[in-house]
Amino acid sequence: xxxxxxxxxxxxxxxxVTLNEINKYSEEIADLAANSTGWEDRVKAVAKRTGFTxxxxxxxxxxxxxxxxxxxxxxxxxxxxxxRAKRQANEQHxxxxxxxxxxxxxxxxxxxxxxxxxxxxxxxxxVLDSAVGEPEQ
Numbered sequence: 001x002x003x004x005x006x007x008x009x010x011x012x013x014x015x016x017v018t019l020n021e022i023n024k025y026s027e028e029i030a031d032l033a034a035n036s037t038g039w040e041d042r043v044k045a046v047a048k049r050t051g052f053t054x055x056x057x058x059x060x061x062x063x064x065x066x067x068x069x070x071x072x073x074x075x076x077x078x079x080x081x082x083x084r085a086k087r088q089a090n091e092q093h094x095x096x097x098x099x100x101x102x103x104x105x106x107x108x109x110x111x112x113x114x115x116x117x118x119x120x121x122x123x124x125x126x127v128l129d130s131a132v133g134e135p136e137q
Contacts, residue, residue, distance in 0.1 A: 018068045025076040026050075026061040032083040049079040096122055 029049050030042035047057035059065040060076065100118055103111040
């Protein structure tokens, strides 16, 4: 008898964990992708990034969902992973530009070969629009 109860409670715990996870994923997706803090923009951002309907995205975002399908959980997790990667890439881009600016402001003549090399490398990677300087050979 206790086995049946423990198995049932494990399923309930797993269901609650999954509901909590998709709620957290949806909240973070909304935080990263929404144009404003308004509830409708947040729901639209979740729906757009996951492909869920507006109403389904709303139930996940506001913890109103009673069930979560496995594919929905996977989709939400993948969408969040993609947004985090984009945010990280943007932060790295900003740090790279900040480093170049710092070198220019410190001593542009002294750091000119380094600046040119960095700009050339970053432009080849697609980080900068175009190479300003050519690397020294």
